[in-house]
Amino acid sequence: MTPAARVQGAIELLDAIIDAARRGGASADRIAHEWFKSRRFAGSGDRRAIRDLAWRAIRASGEVPPSGRAALLLLAKDDEALVPLFDGSTHGPAPVDPDEPVARSGLAPAWLVKQMRASDLDWDEIGALLERAPLDLRANRLKTTREALAESLETPSEPTAARDGLRLLTAANVDRWPQFEQGLFEVQDTGSQLACEALGASPGESVIDLCAGAGGKTLALAAAMDNRGTLLACDTDRTRLQRIPPRAERAGAAIETRLLNPGQEAAMLADWAVRADAVLIDAPCSGTGTWRRNPETRWRLTPRILESTAVVQAALLDIAAGLVRPGGRICYVVCSLLDREGADQAAAFLARNPQWRAADVVMPLGTPRGTGRRLTPLHDGTDGFFVACLERL
Numbered sequence: 001m002t003p004a005a006r007v008q009g010a011i012e013l014l015d016a017i018i019d020a021a022r023r024g025g026a027s028a029d030r031i032a033h034e035w036f037k038s039r040r041f042a043g044s045g046d047r048r049a050i051r052d053l054a055w056r057a058i059r060a061s062g063e064v065p066p067s068g069r070a071a072l073l074l075l076a077k078d079d080e081a082l083v084p085l086f087d088g089s090t091h092g093p094a095p096v097d098p099d100e101p102v103a104r105s106g107l108a109p110a111w112l113v114k115q116m117r118a119s120d121l122d123w124d125e126i127g128a129l130l131e132r133a134p135l136d137l138r139a140n141r142l143k144t145t146r147e148a149l150a151e152s153l154e155t156p157s158e159p160t161a162a163r164d165g166l167r168l169l170t171a172a173n174v175d176r177w178p179q180f181e182q183g184l185f186e187v188q189d190t191g192s193q194l195a196c197e198a199l200g201a202s203p204g205e206s207v208i209d210l211c212a213g214a215g216g217k218t219l220a221l222a223a224a225m226d227n228r229g230t231l232l233a234c235d236t237d238r239t240r241l242q243r244i245p246p247r248a249e250r251a252g253a254a255i256e257t258r259l260l261n262p263g264q265e266a267a268m269l270a271d272w273a274v275r276a277d278a279v280l281i282d283a284p285c286s287g288t289g290t291w292r293r294n295p296e297t298r299w300r301l302t303p304r305i306l307e308s309t310a311v312v313q314a315a316l317l318d319i320a321a322g323l324v325r326p327g328g329r330i331c332y333v334v335c336s337l338l339d340r341e342g343a344d345q346a347a348a349f350l351a352r353n354p355q356w357r358a359a360d361v362v363m364p365l366g367t368p369r370g371t372g373r374r375l376t377p378l379h380d381g382t383d384g385f386f387v388a389c390l391e392r393l
């Protein structure tokens with residue numbers, strides 16, 4: 001493809017991403033995957049260039065842009081090399097009309113920026129949420145050590161602050177590596193690894209991962225527990241939960257799964273009432289801490305979504321409280337940097353549950369926030385997280 005055709009490709013891909021964001025459709029990653037699948041003529045260099053341009057444009061536009069072309073024109077304002085590629089050539093974009101719309105640059109929708117500023121995030125912190133994320137691995141201690149894994153990799157890496165973590169120093173397609181097939185590692189952000197460590201799950205315990213999704217954190221808990229004790233992964237999303245057994249098999253991890261019906265979680269976990277040593281709640285949230293990976297999700301959030309998610313978060317905390325034995329604990333985690341979803345939720349839980357207290361969040365990174373700790377890309381080089389540890393008296 002010519003450079004101009006790549007720009008036109010990025011415009012068309014962005015149009016599909018913008019449309020999905022407006023309709024609440026598939027994620028940008030999924031759309032890009034499907035888009036390239038139906039355009040086999042694009043070689044790997046074309047794909048990389050088109051994706052790179054599209055993601056740069058997503059990062060630059062704080063609000064949903066009027067069109068893919070308007071988003072690319074925003075990039076062209078600061079990138080002189082792009083302007084001559086609007087050349088009207090056969091597969092390239094039409095020449096620029098000085099009166100046509102250009103997307104507005106910005107970090108996020110105004111209402112969201114306001115919430116972030118109220119959560120004490122300065123402009124540098126918000127800006128860092130839109131930078132590129134590094135690629136972190138977690139060595140699977142059920143099968144190897146991080147030192148042995150690092151030595152076996154052809155790509156250079158360095159240890160992270162997480163117990164089993166490695167950060168790759170160059171980009172790589174890790175899911176094609178034999179070490180991945182053998183279950184020697186998982187791809188997992190350092191912040192996510194630290195959130196799992198904060199639960200302090202140990203061998204022999206009875207542990208629930210209440211919002212396990214596809215099991216990213218459950219696998220880390222299984223490794224911490226050395227497969228001894230009981231580890232139950234729950235979720236209300238069947239498709240996600242179904243991904244756990246094959247992943248657990250590859251990792252050699254012992255994990256039970258249980259699908260929950262929304263609104264009936266406590267009843268469906270009645271056999272676990274007041275029994276768990278520890279419950280991890282990796283609650284559904286706005287995902288403001290993961291914009292480095294999914295920058296278009298900030299176009300999808302609304303105050304109403306934020307409020308309804310906060311209601312679910314509070315309910316999950318109360319459900320978890322009914323599962324924990326006296327002396328047991330909850331680790332409440334959100335990949336969000338908004339206090340509404342993090343520190344305020346933990347504080348509200350403690351206010352309505354006098355038989356619970358805040359415990360220290362044992363973590364080598366982060367800064368105190370309310371009764372918990374906050375990890376941010378700028379301060380800690382991780383995705384953004386809030387983590388609180390709560391203990392039943």
Ligand SMILES: C[S@@+](CC[C@H](N)C(=O)[O-])C[C@H]1O[C@@H](n2cnc3c(N)ncnc32)[C@H](O)[C@@H]1O
Pocket residue numbers: 210211212213214215216217218234235236237240260262263265282283284285312316
């Ligand atoms: C942040 S994601 C979990 C990610 C997962 N722990 C991981 O590390 O990959 C939040 C999950 O909560 C689940 N969820 C939403 N409402 C729930 C509920 N009422 N009970 C249990 N899980 C719920 C969602 O389906 C989603 O998979």
